[in-house]
Amino acid sequence: MRRAPVLLECVLPQTDDAAMRTLLRGLCRATGASGSVLTLRSAGGVNATYSHGVCEGARLVLQLQPGDSLQAWCELFGAGTGPAASPSVLEAVRPLFESAVYALSERSEAALQSEVLSQILGVTTDANLLMCSSGEILWANEQGEEVLARHTQRPQAHLDGDTQAAALLDLVVEQIRTLIDSGERSRRRMLTAWGDERWTIELMALPGLRQRECCLVSLSPVRLPRAEDLHQRLSRQHISRRESEVLALVLEGRKTSQIASILGISEYTVKDHLKHAYAKLGITSRSQLPSCLALAPPP
Numbered sequence: 001m002r003r004a005p006v007l008l009e010c011v012l013p014q015t016d017d018a019a020m021r022t023l024l025r026g027l028c029r030a031t032g033a034s035g036s037v038l039t040l041r042s043a044g045g046v047n048a049t050y051s052h053g054v055c056e057g058a059r060l061v062l063q064l065q066p067g068d069s070l071q072a073w074c075e076l077f078g079a080g081t082g083p084a085a086s087p088s089v090l091e092a093v094r095p096l097f098e099s100a101v102y103a104l105s106e107r108s109e110a111a112l113q114s115e116v117l118s119q120i121l122g123v124t125t126d127a128n129l130l131m132c133s134s135g136e137i138l139w140a141n142e143q144g145e146e147v148l149a150r151h152t153q154r155p156q157a158h159l160d161g162d163t164q165a166a167a168l169l170d171l172v173v174e175q176i177r178t179l180i181d182s183g184e185r186s187r188r189r190m191l192t193a194w195g196d197e198r199w200t201i202e203l204m205a206l207p208g209l210r211q212r213e214c215c216l217v218s219l220s221p222v223r224l225p226r227a228e229d230l231h232q233r234l235s236r237q238h239i240s241r242r243e244s245e246v247l248a249l250v251l252e253g254r255k256t257s258q259i260a261s262i263l264g265i266s267e268y269t270v271k272d273h274l275k276h277a278y279a280k281l282g283i284t285s286r287s288q289l290p291s292c293l294a295l296a297p298p299p
Contacts, residue, residue, distance in 0.1 A: 034078030
């Protein structure tokens, strides 16, 4: 059954928001009003009211249009005692005030989205980074912070198919730019970092942030299965324990002579085990083994 997407309810600044109070205080000073009350209403019908100063006596109502999805109006009190009574003053103030109200509303919306993003991505064991093609890191979960710390200590890494090593974040930025230029939604590559550690890097372009060229980057370590794991996993294919031991070493990138030495058997016996295991799995060579097991290729 298809699930509907999760929609975030519009979030307005808190009624005691310090920035809102500062904004209203500045409006009163600019217009000479003794007090002001600002009311915001979102397209979804969410209302919020903010006040400052002495809100009594004669008043003027300033209609605002901070954005398509936000309505606002501000009541200025004591308007007859200062320059607030002048329509020209109000018209001069209006654009700046609208921009400030819109910016504060966007800030609250962004804070909520960041919190939701942190909760969603914080439960995964992958390292997640929100990055721009300029290399700016906008957000990182705990695992992402660990990867960044390791990058600082030992930055060298290389993508599969590339022989020249480069700084890990430089590789990530290069992949972000390639993804953005291609117009694709996502891409996935394999890389080797910190010596011989294998990692999967997956990038997903965020439609709402495409103009800023931002991507969600997910880095996950490739954990090769042990012989016992393979034996349990491939029980239906009747892979024996010894064949599982040989396959596990193949996944590590070991040569036939190395496998023979580790297991204390002859190279001929190793080849014989591989021949029987490949036949049971329906493959013909070790290069097909990773894809058969849905694993990354060995280094």
